[in-house]
Amino acid sequence: MHRIYFDNAATTALAPEVLEAMMPFLTEKFGNPSSIYSYGRESKMAIEAARKTVARILNCNPGEIFFTSGGTESSNTAINASVNDLGCKHIITSPIEHHATLHTVENLEKKGIVRLSIVKLTDKGHIDMADLESLLANSPEKTLVTLMHANNEVGNILDIQAVGELCKKYDAIFHSDTVQTVGHYPFDLKNTYVHFINGAGHKFHGPKGVGILYVNENIQIKPLINGGSQERNMRAGTENLYGIVGFAKALEMATEHYNNDSEYIRGLKSYMAEQLTHTFAGVSCNGDTNGRSLYTVLNVSFPKTDKTDMLLFNLDMAGICVSGGSACSSGASSVSHVIKALYNGKSETMVPIRFSFSKQNTKEEVDAVIEKLKDLI
Amino acid sequence: MELKLPIYLDNNATTPMDPRVLEAMLPYFTEKFGNAASRSHAFGWAAEEAVDYAREQVAKLINADPKEIIFTSGATEGDNLAIKGVFEMYASKGNHIITCVTEHKAVLDTCKHIEKQGGEVTYLPVQENGLVDLAELEKAITSKTILIAIMYGNNEVGVIQPVREISAIARKHGVLFFTDATQAVGKIPVDVLADGIDLMTFSGHKMYGPKGVGALYVRRKNPRVKVTAQMDGGGHERGMRSGTLNVPGIVGLGKACEICMNEMEEEGKRLSILRDKLQNGLMALEEAYVNGSIEHRLPHVANISFKYVEGEGLMMGFNKNIALSSGSACTSASLEPSYVLKALGLGDDLAHSSLRFGLGRFTTEEQIDYTIKAVSETVIKLREMSPLWEMFKEGIDLNAIEWAHH
Numbered sequence: 001m002h003r004i005y006f007d008n009a010a011t012t013a014l015a016p017e018v019l020e021a022m023m024p025f026l027t028e029k030f031g032n033p034s035s036i037y038s039y040g041r042e043s044k045m046a047i048e049a050a051r052k053t054v055a056r057i058l059n060c061n062p063g064e065i066f067f068t069s070g071g072t073e074s075s076n077t078a079i080n081a082s083v084n085d086l087g088c089k090h091i092i093t094s095p096i097e098h099h100a101t102l103h104t105v106e107n108l109e110k111k112g113i114v115r116l117s118i119v120k121l122t123d124k125g126h127i128d129m130a131d132l133e134s135l136l137a138n139s140p141e142k143t144l145v146t147l148m149h150a151n152n153e154v155g156n157i158l159d160i161q162a163v164g165e166l167c168k169k170y171d172a173i174f175h176s177d178t179v180q181t182v183g184h185y186p187f188d189l190k191n192t193y194v195h196f197i198n199g200a201g202h203k204f205h206g207p208k209g210v211g212i213l214y215v216n217e218n219i220q221i222k223p224l225i226n227g228g229s230q231e232r233n234m235r236a237g238t239e240n241l242y243g244i245v246g247f248a249k250a251l252e253m254a255t256e257h258y259n260n261d262s263e264y265i266r267g268l269k270s271y272m273a274e275q276l277t278h279t280f281a282g283v284s285c286n287g288d289t290n291g292r293s294l295y296t297v298l299n300v301s302f303p304k305t306d307k308t309d310m311l312l313f314n315l316d317m318a319g320i321c322v323s324g325g326s327a328c329s330s331g332a333s334s335v336s337h338v339i340k341a342l343y344n345g346k347s348e349t350m351v352p353i354r355f356s357f358s359k360q361n362t363k364e365e366v367d368a369v370i371e372k373l374k375d376l377i
Numbered sequence: 378m379e380l381k382l383p384i385y386l387d388n389n390a391t392t393p394m395d396p397r398v399l400e401a402m403l404p405y406f407t408e409k410f411g412n413a414a415s416r417s418h419a420f421g422w423a424a425e426e427a428v429d430y431a432r433e434q435v436a437k438l439i440n441a442d443p444k445e446i447i448f449t450s451g452a453t454e455g456d457n458l459a460i461k462g463v464f465e466m467y468a469s470k471g472n473h474i475i476t477c478v479t480e481h482k483a484v485l486d487t488c489k490h491i492e493k494q495g496g497e498v499t500y501l502p503v504q505e506n507g508l509v510d511l512a513e514l515e516k517a518i519t520s521k522t523i524l525i526a527i528m529y530g531n532n533e534v535g536v537i538q539p540v541r542e543i544s545a546i547a548r549k550h551g552v553l554f555f556t557d558a559t560q561a562v563g564k565i566p567v568d569v570l571a572d573g574i575d576l577m578t579f580s581g582h583k584m585y586g587p588k589g590v591g592a593l594y595v596r597r598k599n600p601r602v603k604v605t606a607q608m609d610g611g612g613h614e615r616g617m618r619s620g621t622l623n624v625p626g627i628v629g630l631g632k633a634c635e636i637c638m639n640e641m642e643e644e645g646k647r648l649s650i651l652r653d654k655l656q657n658g659l660m661a662l663e664e665a666y667v668n669g670s671i672e673h674r675l676p677h678v679a680n681i682s683f684k685y686v687e688g689e690g691l692m693m694g695f696n697k698n699i700a701l702s703s704g705s706a707c708t709s710a711s712l713e714p715s716y717v718l719k720a721l722g723l724g725d726d727l728a729h730s731s732l733r734f735g736l737g738r739f740t741t742e743e744q745i746d747y748t749i750k751a752v753s754e755t756v757i758k759l760r761e762m763s764p765l766w767e768m769f770k771e772g773i774d775l776n777a778i779e780w781a782h783h
Contacts, residue, residue: 005420011412011621019406026399026587032391036692037700038383040390069450069589071619072610100610100619107609202621207406209450209589209623224607226490227453227483236393236483237453238627240589272627312417321418 001321004365008135009152009180009297009356010323014246015205021249025242032194033239033358034230043241048250054212057255058182058197062187066213066234067244069177072100073224074213075146077235078175079104081221082144082196083114086173087375091143092117094127095341097157101177102337105146115141125156125342127163133187134283136170143170149185149197150179152352153325153338154287154334155297157181164193173219181292182212183254184262194221199251201243205358206250210243261359266295268357272366279370280377286352287301296357300352301343307377308351312374315353320369384744386701387558388583389532389678390739394629395585395738401632402587405625413622414611415542421751424624431631436594438634439577440568447593447614448627451585452559455578455593456483458618459555462522462604463576465492471521475552477501477509478720479536480528484557488526497521505722506670507536511546518550529558529567529577533717533733534669535678537561544573544603553602559583559591563637564675565645565648569594575602581626585738586633593618648736649676655734656681660748662756664769666730668718677736680718683756694755699748702733 005013025046031039046066068074073113074250079101080090091105091114103132117135120128127147136143145167150157158177167174175196178185182197189197202208215221215234227236230280242276254261273290276283280302287293302308310335312324335347343350355369385393405427405760413428415421432443449455460474476488478500488498499517501509509527518525525547530537537615540556547554555576561567562577563584569577580591595617596602637644656679659665665683683691703715714728723731732752736745760766768775 003419005418007415007418007420010415011410011420012407013410014406018405019403022406026394026402027396028393030391030393031700032581035387035390035702037702038697039385039387041699069454069623070620073450073608075610076608090399098610099607099612103612103619105611200621202412207623207625208621209626223459226486227452227456227481236457236486237451238580238588240450241590242587243623243626262733299647301756309411318419319419321415321420323415345545 003321004369005321006361006365006369007321007323008352008358009203010141011202011208011347011376012205012358013360014207014371015250017253017255018115018206018246018250019198021244022242023063025245033241034228040272046241047244049255050244053248053252058187058214059191060214061217061317063232064189064214066215066231067208067239067242067247068211068213068235069161070211071177071200073200074211075100075103075175077213078198079144079146081106081166082173082175083108085221086219087142088114088144088173090117090139090143091141092119092132092135092145094119094147096121096125096145096153096338097154097177098177101148103145118362119147119153124291125154126288127158129162132163133166134295137168138171139170144175145172145173146177147181147317150180150294150297151287152180152297153336153337154299154342155289155294156287157292159292160192160194168193177279178296183251184296185226189214194371201250204250204254207243207246209212210240211249212247240339257359262295264337265357265359267360268363268366269295269298271363272355272369273298273300275366275370279374283323284341298355298357299352300350302356302377304349306344306350308316311353311376315372318372324352325354341369380743380747382698384699384748386736386744386748387735388740388742389733389735390581390702390736393586393739394587395633395636397636398586398629398632400626402629405628406464411624414613424622427624428622431627434631434635438638439562439594441572442597443746445594445597445663445757447595447617447628448622449578449591449593449618450623451591452557452578452580452583453483454479454559454732455580455591457487457683458593458604458607459576459578460484460487460491460524460526462605462617463553463555464494464496465605466603467523471523473497473499473519474524475499475501475514475522476526477503479503479531479717480526480527481506481532481557481559483506483525483683484528492723496774497599503720506673507531507721508670508673509538509543511539511542512623514543515546518546518552522552524552524553524555526555527562529556530564530675530718532560533715534671534680534721535563535675537672537675538682540572548573548747561639561674563634564640564677573602576604581630581633584633587626587629590630592630599779605742618646644659644738645676648740651740651742652677652679652734652736654742655679655736655745655749657659659752662753665696666727668721679734680725681734682731683728684727684730685763685769686756686759688731690759691730691732691755695751695757699734699751703731
């Protein structure tokens with residue numbers, strides 16, 4: 001059976017070129033980067049070259065990039081450091097953040113270490129900027145604002161510049177979970193007021209098990225993981241050498257082809273949204289699909305019926321890979337926290353499906369999925 | 378066959394990946410790339426199945442239940458999760474941790490961190506042979522003690538701690554026992570049940586598997602051990618370690634464990650013969666000393682000091698042809714003498730003149746012959762240029778000399 005993979009927000013296939021770049025480091029170039037002989041030095045050089053590549057693409061200093069085991073570790077590091085090392089006693093976040101953020105801040109609140117504020121959303125699921133400003137203005141304590149750049153379930157994009165300006169105005173620390181946008185968005189960190197962003201290789205055809213944390217050079221934090229002096233004392237543990245090399249290569253490729261790829265993928269998304277809303281009665285798009293929205297993610301709701309109730313299952317039987325929400329919560333059969341937050345009260349009558357695309361998808365695949373949906377509904 | 382240089386003899390720092398491990402991983406990079414947490418399609422299930430299979434492979438090697446295996450990004454994260462996780466989870470029981478001075482930095486730095494959080498840590502000294510004194514250990518236990526953290530095999534000298542005796546003491550006092558077994562798992566039989574281990578960390582890249590992946594064993598029965606997660610998120614790994622699973626890495630770790638399971642015994646025998654040959658060859662030099670217990674030692678490790686030889690010169694003498702380390706890889710870029718060797722009672726001079734030989738699966742007898750020759754020649758050459766050596770040979774007691782201070 002030919003499978004159609006429309007779940008690229010969960011993870012993407014590793015690009016063959018990335019694997020090729022990783023291969024030497026999976027075989028003969030295996031040295032521990034901390035070792036001082038030739039094997040170690042060539043490993044160290046590969047890591048520093050990767051760091052420079054990443055920094056150049058995000059327009060920041062190599063010294064601001066730290067390699068981690070992935071997006072979750074990076075978010076945990078940023079949030080905990082803001083509280084432990086930067087003196088934040090108040091955290092502002094949104095109800096539609098990834099669990100790596102939400103559970104981390106909830107935990108800090110539960111321990112009584114911070115006060116937690118949840119910013120309001122607009123009808124389209126964007127951050128209510130007026131509410132954010134009022135929360136900031138009324139915060140006597142040092143505040144951390146942690147808001148994701150692009151939502152992993154509905155694709156809504158944050159106006160990162162505008163939020164950054166507000167944080168600057170109120171002297172707040174700003175962390176943006178950019179896991180869905182690193183590799184899918186032209187960052188310009190030197191001209192963005194943000195203290196932390198994070199990325200995960202496997203979201204843009206790079207390897208799993210590796211990510212980055214950008215830490216603005218104007219702040220000093222302590223590591224989340226203690227041990228050796230790797231990553232300039234910021235992240236202990238023998239480096240995931242091949243993963244780091246793969247991360248940089250994948251980011252390089254994503255950047256090189258960004259204009260063409262993003263246009264192409266956006267085309268697939270709009271085409272699918274159009275086909276869905278034209279073909280099926282009662283289908284609606286979740287989030288700000290045609291506005292400030294990431295080109296890779298399309299989230300639509302089917303009205304709940306006996307047939308649509310089994311939609312995820314039946315799509316899977318037909319070899320069509322989509323998701324009901326994020327991968328991390330897709331085990332649960334209930335509607336995700338994001339959809340609930342956006343469509344409070346209505347969400348029980350909806351069957352939300354997330355279609356997320358990559359450059360490897362085609363218009364023919366979209367047509368095939370629409371045809372299959374016609375059979376199923 | 379001509380000998381290919383450089384010879385890699387630093388398998389305690391990292392090991393080359395076994396080609397069979399890479400072969401097992403490859404499909405999970407490109408075709409079977411699913412997110413193991415995706416429950417709505419076949420890509421996700423294939424990934425989850427692969428992770429489950431790897432979990433069984435890992436569990437089998439250490440005689441654990443697959444449910445007791447938490448995948449991590451490596452041994453350092455495992456050390457952090459075990460120690461901080463127990464410290465937080467058992468806070469109501471106490472705040473005291475016992476460890477020892479020759480532990481890996483990942484344990485020592487984490488304990489330092491715990492002290493800043495209000496914890497109390499006892500750093501046990503070791504005896505000259507590198508082993509902890511069991512009576513001292515038992516004496517250190519108080520009513521507030523929640524954890525004993527003692528490594529299985531030492532990364533610098535290869536000394537194997539009396540794990541069963543330690544766990545018996547821990548059990549007797551109702552204290553949990555955590556061991557960093559990064560150097561031991563896959564090299565010697567490690568059995569969490571027979572050894573009485575409650576928590577144990579190890580990593581892929583020390584046993585011919587990939588970097589960036591490791592496992593933490595957390596006992597589920599007698600007693601049921603729990604750790605507080607140090608990274609929150611999607612609730613992966615039964616809530617103890619969130620983050621998208623590194624599927625190819627985990628598959629690689631599983632395969633690496635399976636290979637070790639099948640070949641460890643033979644390999645251990647082969648390597649200990651080679652190691653002994655190397656050691657005997659080098660001990661033929663005058664004033665050479667093996668550091669740490671010879672009896673209780675990993676089969677592939679020898680740490681030897683060559684008195685009256687400058688450590689730096691020693692490394693440079695064959696640096697291009699033999700890759701090895703004069704201390705732990707994590708600190709060998711610095712010129713500080715190894716804290717492990719100092720803890721064994723070595724003076725700066727002997728600590729500085731030490732070399733760590735870590736043999737591995739791909740080490741050959743030809744390489745060992747070459748190494749004996751190259752190291753011996755370098756030591757002899759350096760000594761010929763050394764005034765200290767000359768004085769020693771003339772029978773002057775160097776310790777009796779009062780050196781003029783500059």
